[in-house]
Amino acid sequence: MRRLLLVVALLFAWAGPAHADDISASARGVVRIVTIAVVDDEVVGFGHGSGFAVAPNRVVTNAHVVELASRYPDNVVIGVVPSEGDKSYQGKVIKVDQARDLALIEFTGVRLPPLTLFTGKIADGDALVALGYPGNVDVATARSAADFIKPQSPVRSQGGFAGLRQLSGVSVLLHTASIARGNSGGPLLDRCGRVLGVNSAITHNDEGDSTFAFAIADSELAAFLAEAKQPVATIEMPCTSVEEQMAQERSADDKARLAADETSRADAARAEAERDDAIARARNRAETTRENYMAGAAVLLVLGALAVGGAGLLLSRERKREAIWVAAGGGVLMLGAVALFLSRPGFDEASVVPVPKAAAAAGAATAAAQGKLVCTLVPERSRVIVSATDNVDLDVGKDGCINSRTQYAEAGTHWQRILVPDQEANVSVLDFDPATGTYTNTRYLLSSEQMKQARALRKGVPLKECSSDQAKRAELATQQQNIRTALPAVYNEKLVYKCSASAGAPAAVATPAAAK
Incomplete structure (x- = not known):
């Protein structure tokens, strides 16, 4: 009998389709927990509940879900059934806290995407989502015992936060999401798929009373995991929907366009003022020059007249030869006066080209940051639901070589690389803008089938190391x-960083290769 149960526990089944949203991404880390107690080849107990991954090979559930393991420690099979794939896996309890009604189970054979614990504040009425495997749904849909260990997507239900309470000395969240037996141990999530608590109980519904549910609070879960020496990802940034983030991006783009228009108008006004100033100065110079020409012509004319008069005086004294020379000189002076007067410069406004006062000595080339950089998250431009927000160190080299080992491809004036990991269920689009020093990590949390497709496409990207060969980089860009x-x-996360030179290692300044 035990052998039969173990064989049943390893049956294969295909996972149901997942939706492309944050809740579906978290659902891939939710599991069904099945417990079967066998004594003398006789089944003496069967139970099932829900759980969720806090590490690739560990899940949290309620202590009462694995109660059979406490009563029959040597005679219980614990099955961990993922929401995706085609197998279930045997697990073992490594930590139980009866007071908090929490248990930690370890298993091998598959890596699950861990969920992230939200440690920020929640307000009354905030939207919540419960994920799990309610027993009443299983009773209605299961056709055999095999259906209980068949991987399939968890059921989601929505509700609102109704307050923080104490239940037998344990902090719990009161909420209105609909749960049932079988949801025990499943996660209570915010709209971004972060864990707020662990569903554990519901109120009795007598004479039409509304049903409320209880979830063990995140603070209790964090304390339990700390006692179990189990690290868990945490985040306290508030939840922002993709739609809200895109609206913020559009608003930022609109503000940038308005700022650009205002700058353009200011530049135009400044250029007009500079031109008016240049015209005024050019006109003053032209008038001064004309006056100088006219004064010079007048002087020459007077000297010429005096010379002619002197020639007449010499002629009256019968000094004919001297008179001729003096008269000729006077004539030349008078002709020079006429020529100087006629050649006085005019003034043409169209010929005035002002030199901008703020002209950049470096020319039109855009400077780009290179070298060792420290990139700091810009929260108002980011959507973070599960990732850490620590600073990112970058070493930006020539031709898109990042950290001396990873080649990025040209994407317009940016450098870009798409990372498809072997183990984790996500794809990251990394983008570095050398002109502004902006580094962006756009993350997609994908299903197992989507990851399989992405990994197959990744095999067509042969360029792994840095290369100065532009043809190879162009091929990399096409493959990416x-x-x-x-x-x-639609992405799940978008982390935007502002990069600056790291302390003790100022960034070099160069023209980006992509802009050549």
């Missing part, structure tokens, strides 16, 4: 575009 096309239209 194939991966980009296969990604969902």
